[in-house]
Amino acid sequence: MNEFFIFFQTIIPELLQGTRVTLKIAGGALFIGFAVGLPTALIRVYGSPWLQLIVTGYINIFRGTPLLVQLFVVYYGLPDLGLTFSRLTAAYLTLGLNSSAYQAEYFRGAIQSVGEKQMVAARAIGMSRFKAIRYIILPQAFRLVMPSWSNEMISIIKYTAVVFLIAVPDLMGKAKMVSSRYFAPISTYIIVALIYLVIVGLATLILRYVGKRFETPGLESMETATR
Amino acid sequence: MPEKPILRIENLRKSFGGTEIIKGISLEVLPREVVVIVGPSGTGKSTLLQCINLLTRPTGGRIWLADREITAPGVNVNRIRQRIGMVFQEFNLFNHLTTLDNVTIGLTRVLGMKADEARRKGRFELDRVGLSDHADKYPAQLSGGQKQRVGIARALGMDPAIMLFDEPTSALDPELTGEVLNVMHKLAREGMTMLVVSHEMGFAREVAHRIVFMEAGFIVEAGPPQQLFEAPRSERARQFLSMIARSHNGADSPEDQRGRVADDATRKP
Ligand SMILES: Nc1ncnc2c1ncn2[C@@H]1O[C@H](COP(=O)(O)OP(=O)(O)O)[C@@H](O)[C@H]1O
Numbered sequence: 001m002n003e004f005f006i007f008f009q010t011i012i013p014e015l016l017q018g019t020r021v022t023l024k025i026a027g028g029a030l031f032i033g034f035a036v037g038l039p040t041a042l043i044r045v046y047g048s049p050w051l052q053l054i055v056t057g058y059i060n061i062f063r064g065t066p067l068l069v070q071l072f073v074v075y076y077g078l079p080d081l082g083l084t085f086s087r088l089t090a091a092y093l094t095l096g097l098n099s100s101a102y103q104a105e106y107f108r109g110a111i112q113s114v115g116e117k118q119m120v121a122a123r124a125i126g127m128s129r130f131k132a133i134r135y136i137i138l139p140q141a142f143r144l145v146m147p148s149w150s151n152e153m154i155s156i157i158k159y160t161a162v163v164f165l166i167a168v169p170d171l172m173g174k175a176k177m178v179s180s181r182y183f184a185p186i187s188t189y190i191i192v193a194l195i196y197l198v199i200v201g202l203a204t205l206i207l208r209y210v211g212k213r214f215e216t217p218g219l220e221s222m223e224t225a226t227r
Numbered sequence: 228m229p230e231k232p233i234l235r236i237e238n239l240r241k242s243f244g245g246t247e248i249i250k251g252i253s254l255e256v257l258p259r260e261v262v263v264i265v266g267p268s269g270t271g272k273s274t275l276l277q278c279i280n281l282l283t284r285p286t287g288g289r290i291w292l293a294d295r296e297i298t299a300p301g302v303n304v305n306r307i308r309q310r311i312g313m314v315f316q317e318f319n320l321f322n323h324l325t326t327l328d329n330v331t332i333g334l335t336r337v338l339g340m341k342a343d344e345a346r347r348k349g350r351f352e353l354d355r356v357g358l359s360d361h362a363d364k365y366p367a368q369l370s371g372g373q374k375q376r377v378g379i380a381r382a383l384g385m386d387p388a389i390m391l392f393d394e395p396t397s398a399l400d401p402e403l404t405g406e407v408l409n410v411m412h413k414l415a416r417e418g419m420t421m422l423v424v425s426h427e428m429g430f431a432r433e434v435a436h437r438i439v440f441m442e443a444g445f446i447v448e449a450g451p452p453q454q455l456f457e458a459p460r461s462e463r464a465r466q467f468l469s470m471i472a473r474s475h476n477g478a479d480s481p482e483d484q485r486g487r488v489a490d491d492a493t494r495k496p
């Protein structure tokens with residue numbers, strides 16, 4: 001046991017460096033996913049038929065293919081078309097766009113379960129469509145989307161691990177280096193698993209706290225509403 | 228009343244797909260007038276109200292609000308809707324907002340009123356519907372009757388030229404309809420112009436200046452309450468109204484119905 005702690009102390013600084021990269025990629029991907037996913041969902045619900053078709057295609061492509069394939073296409077495939085990205089940019093871009101497709105679906109579900117009647121009531125007091133979405137639909141949709149969004153956050157944190165395959169020095173990438181340097185894969189990957197667990201746990205707690213703060217009586221989230 | 232109408236509808240038509248729902252309706256509502264529309268389900272009453280505040284586009288005919296033709300091309304529909312209050316059968320309150328904010332959101336976000344001024348106005352409207360004590364509650368914490376009164380306060384907040392009510396009490400338990408009808412009665416006394424779709428016969432007799440009987444997309448007959456209730460010209464109106472009177476008021480005699488709204492006003496829960 002003592003040996004394990006010494007080993008732990010030796011490798012932890014390097015693993016924490018990797019953790020920082022993992023957190024950055026996860027945060028960036030979730031942000032890109034939100035920034036692209038929300039407008040995508042709005043187009044999916046309120047857009048013209050043509051735009052809806054395009055957006056549905058986009059969502060289906062990203063949800064229907066493996067993340068790793070997407071990563072390789074972006075990093076190894078797109079340079080053939082003259083689009084070259086750094087490893088880190090490719091990681092942000094792939095995970096971000098992938099998440100945007102999922103987030104778009106979650107937001108679409110939330111917007112649709114807010115219901116058309118809320119929109120009609122907002123229009124009836126003279127709100128423009130834009131204001132109705134901004135002040136009536138989205139505040140309710142954000143509350144409803146919390147459980148799915150928090151699942152998406154957990155998924156993205158875990159899926160960042162694929163980026164070591166394009167040699168990004170994230171937690172997983174660092175772990176691979178450390179474990180081959182010390183010939184101690186089991187101890188290393190147990191520690192790595194624990195770090196992922198702690199990140200996911202903390203992130204879930206924070207999100208739950210935020211969700212509680214914005215809770216509205218009678219506006220159950222989709223998960224609790226069906227329970 | 229030689230006054231100019233607040234609302235004038237001329238030969239209004241509305242089709243969904245190939246089916247014509249409103250088949251040429253003309254109607255005028257004068258200032259301070261209360262018009263109650265009755266008619267079988269699926270007749271186009273809700274569609275008519277939705278056409279009036281342009282929530283659906285009429286396929287034919289014209290509508291004027293005061294002097295302004297609101298069906299004219301290029302009209303700003305958001306501006307028009309601010310001036311037409313709408314009360315829904317299902318209340319449609321904004322679920323994420325408190326009672327007070329349900330009223331003030333239109334004031335601040337549509338009319339651009341300052342927050343504290345909007346709150347003052349919001350409290351005034353809640354007071355009007357008897358809900359000042361519930362300003363900080365959320366819709367889910369209110370009874371159906373209270374929700375509908377918030378719905379009325381929300382519409383009143385915009386100072387509309389006319390209020391449209393689409394079966395405002397038909398989603399309510401019978402013991403809760405009285406509080407909503409009382410508020411509507413009070414508004415009528417205050418001189419609000421109202422176009423009400425309702426089968427509350429007591430309210431219609433007591434408050435309406437005119438009853439409009441609609442069926443299958445047409446106005447079949449219209450006239451003062453006494454005429455429609457006691458001597459309808461059309462057989463259809465006679466049949467329908469007697470059926471409604473039976474199903475809504477049980478064994479009540481017409482004399483009892485007449486006093487119904489007034490009784491509700493003094494009845495304590
Ligand atoms: N958006 C719509 N699309 C297609 N048909 C509709 C729509 N709204 C209403 N209708 C049809 O119009 C008819 C009249 O409906 P409505 O105006 O709600 O009647 P009422 O309020 O008198 O019960 C119904 O047959 C209904 O199915």
Ligand SMILES: [Mg+2]
Nearest residue numbers: 272273274394
């Ligand atoms: Mg109806």
